[in-house]
Amino acid sequence: MIELRNVSKSYSKGRVKAVDDLTLTVRPGEIFGFLGPNGAGKTTTIKMIVGLLKPDRGAVRVEGFDVQREPLRSKAVTTFVPDTPAIYERLTGLEYLNFIGDVYGVPKNDRLARIEKGLEMFELGPAVGSPIQSYSHGMKQKIVLLAALLPFPKVMVLDEPMVGLDARSAHHMKTLMREHCGRGGTLFFSTHIMEVAEKVCDRIAIIHKGRLIAEGTMAELRGRNGTEESLESIFLELTEA
Amino acid sequence: MSRLSSLVRTALRVNFGLSLFRPKEFLRRKRDLWMLPLFALGAASLGPVLYFYLKVIGAFYRWLAPSGQQAVLLTAAVLLGQVFILIFGFYYIISAFYFSRDLEVLVPLPLTPIQVMLSKFVVILANEYLTVALLVLPVFISYGVLERAGVLYWITAGLVYLLLPVLPLAIVGLLVVGLMRVANFGRKKDALIIVGSLVLMTAALGGQVWLSRSAGSSASPEEVARFLASSDGLIRSLGAKFPPSIWASTAMARGFSKAGLWNALLFAGFSAGLFLGLLVAAEKMFYHGLVGLGERAARRKRLDREALAGRLSSGRRPVRAVFIRELRVMNRTPIFLLNGVLSVILIPIIFVLMAKTGSGQSDTSRLIAVLGAANPATAALGAALFMAICACLNGTSSSTFSREGGQFWMSKVIPVAPRDQAKGKFLHSFAVALLGIAAASVVVIIIARPAVPVFAAALAIAVVGSFVLTVFGMLIDLARPLLEWTNPQKAIKQNLNVLLAVLGDLAFMALMFFVVRLMKKAGLSGNALVAAVFVLLAAAAAGSYRLLLVFADRRYPQIEL
Numbered sequence: 001m002i003e004l005r006n007v008s009k010s011y012s013k014g015r016v017k018a019v020d021d022l023t024l025t026v027r028p029g030e031i032f033g034f035l036g037p038n039g040a041g042k043t044t045t046i047k048m049i050v051g052l053l054k055p056d057r058g059a060v061r062v063e064g065f066d067v068q069r070e071p072l073r074s075k076a077v078t079t080f081v082p083d084t085p086a087i088y089e090r091l092t093g094l095e096y097l098n099f100i101g102d103v104y105g106v107p108k109n110d111r112l113a114r115i116e117k118g119l120e121m122f123e124l125g126p127a128v129g130s131p132i133q134s135y136s137h138g139m140k141q142k143i144v145l146l147a148a149l150l151p152f153p154k155v156m157v158l159d160e161p162m163v164g165l166d167a168r169s170a171h172h173m174k175t176l177m178r179e180h181c182g183r184g185g186t187l188f189f190s191t192h193i194m195e196v197a198e199k200v201c202d203r204i205a206i207i208h209k210g211r212l213i214a215e216g217t218m219a220e221l222r223g224r225n226g227t228e229e230s231l232e233s234i235f236l237e238l239t240e241a
Numbered sequence: 242m243s244r245l246s247s248l249v250r251t252a253l254r255v256n257f258g259l260s261l262f263r264p265k266e267f268l269r270r271k272r273d274l275w276m277l278p279l280f281a282l283g284a285a286s287l288g289p290v291l292y293f294y295l296k297v298i299g300a301f302y303r304w305l306a307p308s309g310q311q312a313v314l315l316t317a318a319v320l321l322g323q324v325f326i327l328i329f330g331f332y333y334i335i336s337a338f339y340f341s342r343d344l345e346v347l348v349p350l351p352l353t354p355i356q357v358m359l360s361k362f363v364v365i366l367a368n369e370y371l372t373v374a375l376l377v378l379p380v381f382i383s384y385g386v387l388e389r390a391g392v393l394y395w396i397t398a399g400l401v402y403l404l405l406p407v408l409p410l411a412i413v414g415l416l417v418v419g420l421m422r423v424a425n426f427g428r429k430k431d432a433l434i435i436v437g438s439l440v441l442m443t444a445a446l447g448g449q450v451w452l453s454r455s456a457g458s459s460a461s462p463e464e465v466a467r468f469l470a471s472s473d474g475l476i477r478s479l480g481a482k483f484p485p486s487i488w489a490s491t492a493m494a495r496g497f498s499k500a501g502l503w504n505a506l507l508f509a510g511f512s513a514g515l516f517l518g519l520l521v522a523a524e525k526m527f528y529h530g531l532v533g534l535g536e537r538a539a540r541r542k543r544l545d546r547e548a549l550a551g552r553l554s555s556g557r558r559p560v561r562a563v564f565i566r567e568l569r570v571m572n573r574t575p576i577f578l579l580n581g582v583l584s585v586i587l588i589p590i591i592f593v594l595m596a597k598t599g600s601g602q603s604d605t606s607r608l609i610a611v612l613g614a615a616n617p618a619t620a621a622l623g624a625a626l627f628m629a630i631c632a633c634l635n636g637t638s639s640s641t642f643s644r645e646g647g648q649f650w651m652s653k654v655i656p657v658a659p660r661d662q663a664k665g666k667f668l669h670s671f672a673v674a675l676l677g678i679a680a681a682s683v684v685v686i687i688i689a690r691p692a693v694p695v696f697a698a699a700l701a702i703a704v705v706g707s708f709v710l711t712v713f714g715m716l717i718d719l720a721r722p723l724l725e726w727t728n729p730q731k732a733i734k735q736n737l738n739v740l741l742a743v744l745g746d747l748a749f750m751a752l753m754f755f756v757v758r759l760m761k762k763a764g765l766s767g768n769a770l771v772a773a774v775f776v777l778l779a780a781a782a783a784g785s786y787r788l789l790l791v792f793a794d795r796r797y798p799q800i801e802l
Contacts, residue, residue: 047802050653050654051653051654051798052650052653052654052801052802053801053802054798054799054801068798071798072656072657072658075654075655075656076656078654079654080650080654082650086647086648086650087648087651088566088569088570088648088651090569090570090573090574091566091569091570091573094544094549094552094553095569098552098553098554098562099562099565099566100655101553101554101556102554102556102557102558102559102561102562103559103562103563103655103656103657104655104656105556106556107556108550108553108554108555108556111553112546112549112550112553115549115553116546116549125543125544126542126543128544128549129542129544129552131573
């Protein structure tokens, strides 16, 4: 579960409000899509959830742990995939997975089974022993996703996870996201791909200029206008100004 | 032209972080103000060095002036500055021309190879002006003041200073561009950096041996007389191996005379010629060596279940996991490797060469051994100081956080307490320092041949002293980590934290020197003195380590990405 209560974050002496009094809850077993135009505050929100940024006001709780006050407990149940896969390029894929397994305390047998499955699914088997610097952008994205899945976290936070993935990997990713939530996990992800959000998400929130402007299931979002509009149309309408 | 100037301006802004420079913001955000005294301390610690340097220059001037040979000071300064740039420029040129990450952005732009290369060249030039300023400017200024030189001298000196790095950088640039075109290492760019650096180190060591031999060769009385008869005899002797230094110094010393103007013309013309040569080479060869360099080849081999299981770790402790990550990342990144592990090995080798290649080396060795035997406590402290210098005067600990760069987000999100991450990083930095101590120990044994108890005492003090200095370097880097870089060189070679740490280390060593003197005055000597120093350093080590852990817990959450 992820809870944000009246969270605000601003830059440039408070002149630019990146996130403004944001309150939302993501329940266990839920895939939560977080949408918004460029610069709306999506990545800032995500960074506050995973502890990369400190909110100016408000509180973020993950599985009941305050991210600022109990950082180790909240981090132990969360994994994160950033929008650009900036990872240790001098390590091999396997060394990187081992590092993540070590710091999250994943037992060796679980590690083997999960890595085997992930390598098969993302077709990374032949590359896992090579340095990450030899990977393509998509392969880097896949190894970061695989690492984020490795600890079987309770909460996954993904910033634009589909960027760089080929169609097959994107399909597998969606399956894995569903599996994660099937185990009772929580998944929070941002995306610009409306079709993905529409098909995959249990609930969706739209943020614009730092403020939450819509939140609910697809049916609830459509119900606002009483039409059968696509998510894209709803998004464009809401973020027009 | 406007495209080129825009490119150069952008490159300079990126290099010096001018876009991020906000003095008002810095003053407003009071939390960073504590850095000001640190900078002041760093700058102040240069004071004594500069003072000593000026005294030496003055002494040499007074010694040379009666025979009219004082202009040799200018030759020496130009020669020193240019050789310095020649050696270290190789490193800068190769990484800026071929391995900066911004090349991926620049090459597809509608810019000519010359424009891209020039923007890189200007940035290196600007850095070199700053690098050699301390070496060269005190000589130029002292000479001008002592000679009561006229305006023309100051103008010529300014021009020589502006041209000084152009020539060696153009030479190195031509070599590097040619090497990249002909050898075409292509995808093995790491190998290229290592090979290039080894060439550089060999050149540095070769130069050292050559200089030592030159200094050691005895001149006959006739030669000395001939030197003294000619007012520029010494200049010609010193600059014989690198004539541009003679041209530059003659241009400055002779001013508005035929010889002065001719030499000025020679110096400027030769620099301009080589620079033009570099431009031509850049147009023809720069992109050929560059294209495809960013690609990495790797042998892909699927691991079967057994092999995969064999290579999985069985749950290391987080501290150990961080330590191993540090070790791998450092040792597999050539620039980090060269500035860490290789430099702690190289420094002692240089010392051995210095001691062994000059004239009368056996006398020096014997003298050290005799002095050591006469005063074992001083010998132990001196050897410990040498070991600590070899172990810690490198950028390993003072760039440990900066080296993570954009990957620091991982350190922020993993469930490992900052203090445990700091422990892992400390273990790595201290391991490199221990390697330096081991290398220095071999030198101490070869040169000074100390008695076993003296050596053991030196080793113990060096270990605790290096412990303190390692923590000190980490504290500085943690206080202001440089995480936004595109070229790994910026994280370690152009990282101000490394310089601050070196200055701090020197200040700490000076402090310890005065503490030892106080102890001696208080009546401590022999074993008691050595033991007291050890206890003092051990206490400092324990205290500083605790401080590091507390600071890590406090600082990590403050670093926002």
